[in-house]
Amino acid sequence: MATKPSVNPTPSQIADLTMMTVKPRSLWVDAWYRLIRNKAAVAGMIVIIFFLFVAIFANQLAPHNPLQTNAGKSFLPPAWMEVGPNGRPSDPAFFFGTDNLGRDVLSRTIYGARVSIVVGFLPTIVIVLVGSVVGLLAGYKGGQFDNILMRFTDVIYAFPDLLFFIIVMVTLRETFIGKLLNGLFLLFMALAIVNWVGFARVVRGQVLSLKEKEFIEAARCIGASDARIMFRHLLPNSLGPIIILSALTIPGMIITEAILGYLGLGLTPSTNPNDIFITSWGALMLDGQAAINAQPWLILPPAICVSLMVLAFTFLGDGLRDALDPRLQGTQ
Amino acid sequence: MTSTEVLLQVRDLVKHFPIMRGTLIQRQVGAVRAVDGVSFDVFHGETLGLVGESGCGKSTTGRAILQLYRPTSGSVIFEGVDLVGLKGEDLRKMRRRMQMIFQDPYASLNPRMTVGQIIGEPLIIHGIADRKEAQERAEELLRLVGLNPAYTNRYPHEFSGGQRQRVGVARALALQPAFIVCDEPISALDVSVQAQVVNLLEDLQAQMGLTYLFIAHDLSMVRHISNRIAVMYLGVVVELADRHELYNHPLHPYTQALLSAVPIPDPVIEARRQRIILKGDVPSPINPPSGCRFRTRCPLADTICAEQRPEFREVAPGHWVACHMV
Ligand SMILES: Nc1ncnc2c1ncn2[C@@H]1O[C@H](COP(=O)(O)OP(=O)(O)O)[C@@H](O)[C@H]1O
Ligand code: SF4
Numbered sequence A: 001m002a003t004k005p006s007v008n009p010t011p012s013q014i015a016d017l018t019m020m021t022v023k024p025r026s027l028w029v030d031a032w033y034r035l036i037r038n039k040a041a042v043a044g045m046i047v048i049i050f051f052l053f054v055a056i057f058a059n060q061l062a063p064h065n066p067l068q069t070n071a072g073k074s075f076l077p078p079a080w081m082e083v084g085p086n087g088r089p090s091d092p093a094f095f096f097g098t099d100n101l102g103r104d105v106l107s108r109t110i111y112g113a114r115v116s117i118v119v120g121f122l123p124t125i126v127i128v129l130v131g132s133v134v135g136l137l138a139g140y141k142g143g144q145f146d147n148i149l150m151r152f153t154d155v156i157y158a159f160p161d162l163l164f165f166i167i168v169m170v171t172l173r174e175t176f177i178g179k180l181l182n183g184l185f186l187l188f189m190a191l192a193i194v195n196w197v198g199f200a201r202v203v204r205g206q207v208l209s210l211k212e213k214e215f216i217e218a219a220r221c222i223g224a225s226d227a228r229i230m231f232r233h234l235l236p237n238s239l240g241p242i243i244i245l246s247a248l249t250i251p252g253m254i255i256t257e258a259i260l261g262y263l264g265l266g267l268t269p270s271t272n273p274n275d276i277f278i279t280s281w282g283a284l285m286l287d288g289q290a291a292i293n294a295q296p297w298l299i300l301p302p303a304i305c306v307s308l309m310v311l312a313f314t315f316l317g318d319g320l321r322d323a324l325d326p327r328l329q330g331t332q
Numbered sequence B: 001m002t003s004t005e006v007l008l009q010v011r012d013l014v015k016h017f018p019i020m021r022g023t024l025i026q027r028q029v030g031a032v033r034a035v036d037g038v039s040f041d042v043f044h045g046e047t048l049g050l051v052g053e054s055g056c057g058k059s060t061t062g063r064a065i066l067q068l069y070r071p072t073s074g075s076v077i078f079e080g081v082d083l084v085g086l087k088g089e090d091l092r093k094m095r096r097r098m099q100m101i102f103q104d105p106y107a108s109l110n111p112r113m114t115v116g117q118i119i120g121e122p123l124i125i126h127g128i129a130d131r132k133e134a135q136e137r138a139e140e141l142l143r144l145v146g147l148n149p150a151y152t153n154r155y156p157h158e159f160s161g162g163q164r165q166r167v168g169v170a171r172a173l174a175l176q177p178a179f180i181v182c183d184e185p186i187s188a189l190d191v192s193v194q195a196q197v198v199n200l201l202e203d204l205q206a207q208m209g210l211t212y213l214f215i216a217h218d219l220s221m222v223r224h225i226s227n228r229i230a231v232m233y234l235g236v237v238v239e240l241a242d243r244h245e246l247y248n249h250p251l252h253p254y255t256q257a258l259l260s261a262v263p264i265p266d267p268v269i270e271a272r273r274q275r276i277i278l279k280g281d282v283p284s285p286i287n288p289p290s291g292c293r294f295r296t297r298c299p300l301a302d303t304i305c306a307e308q309r310p311e312f313r314e315v316a317p318g319h320w321v322a323c324h325m326v
């Protein structure tokens, strides 16, 4: 088809040239640049990557076997104290000291990172998938499905989360499911059940506002199927809130695991050196709180790690929110 | 250029949006009567202007014709096929023949897709082209609408309003439709680019033999692009005529009021122009006035106007009007 010389005079040609010299940028790339300009978010990312690294290479990084008891070396003080309250001198080989059985606190803390990372990520991945699909369907199709979903989420919201976890963990602990992965599997399930509805609701809300937009109407006009509209048009435009919510859900999961571990209801500490999940920060804090006055080095490393991790995800989540804020969409 | 061959026949088109109440058990408590019995023909190759105040049901009419809203009743016969009952694959096939250009160029393009993906998507959906061919077609279409073909890998937010609207036009043209509903395509644009987009639409119409339903909220905008003009008020068409006829001999009191608000370029006539100021506001489409919809604001209203709905009839060849006093 022949192009008629268009009405465009010089100003638009200038605009044209300006545009040609700028590299094309998707909104994702723009958001990424905004994110890495945010110092707190970058610090958060660094901390998270550090713990990720620690969790994956715990075997290599831990100076001792976290399960190995050392007779006569219980309650050793950390390296920077010369003598502990029980009169034993510190041993440079046990940097953070030892616990009541003479196990290395540093090594146990390093192994504890595994549980926190996995508890943070694994259930989140599951609930993002489930919550997004349900939210998409509820928001786009509406009707009875949507109605049932909303009533269901009301019920889950009304029930106190921690009480639910405690009930589940107490009642199902001794069953087959309760013993899978030292109790972590049951914890994942409980966390997922409580949290997926939040995602479904957020996605649903996003879809409800998006589906009135003209580009969805345009998609129907060109003959797009419902599946295509949901996954090619609605989902990519709902990803911002999904990503933000994920980053803000993960610390909640980590804290929940720590609280349950502290209550003795989380991971069952292992004595089998072949287990991947030997102990968790929550379980370490439970060990440490018994001797909190005399041997604070037991509770401080896991407590500080939990706090760092939660702060890191919160900073990252806030950074993501600023970077992906829908009000900034469409601006350059 | 225009013929008398009918491309599209709209008959007694009704679209009511139900108003639902209740949390668990929903029941209908009323309806927004957005379009309430609209009939007109659109001829091959013409531009039919559809004019009326904001909220009078123009967009709903356009969308109901395209089956983006399923009509409550009535028929939409396009190229001999009634679209109202059409579903699934049959409807999808008809979609290739009729497209839409949207009002808001900022909301009508998916912000997460490149311009090339947006323009090529219809071709992929209908299995006309694979990814690579769609990309090439997108480049051709960009050229056709006066944009640089190298823009296919750009995202909508990198463009100005006028450029985005051109992208919207390119997407509408991708399937080579016969009929396009232009829903206020220039209302959201800067005055300086409005003329460019209108010229583009006219050029494309001449090149490709397109038929337009051109929606606008004031008469000055549709004046030079339309062959015929239909005037809508509160869900009904009150007058329809050739544009010269409508401008020179408006018959319906509402059309007369609208025209009196259009400035005339001749200063002598402009000085003598008398504006008819309508009293009151447009009533709610949830509970429209009985009889003639316009009676609450009509300077000529009489008792019959409250009792009987005026028939939409042809008072002169091609000149239709719905008013008891004409
Ligand atoms: N999806 C919808 N649901 C309910 N009411 C609607 C919907 N779309 C439009 N309406 C109502 O229908 C009437 C006509 O709207 P519309 O066709 O958009 O008017 P126009 O395009 O002439 O400005 C308005 O009162 C509007 O509020
Ligand atoms: S029918 Fe009556 S109220 Fe309606 S426009 Fe005519 S004169 Fe006015």
Ligand SMILES: [Mg+2]
Pocket (backbone or CB within 6 Å): B055, B058, B059, B060, B183, B184
């Ligand atoms: Mg409109």
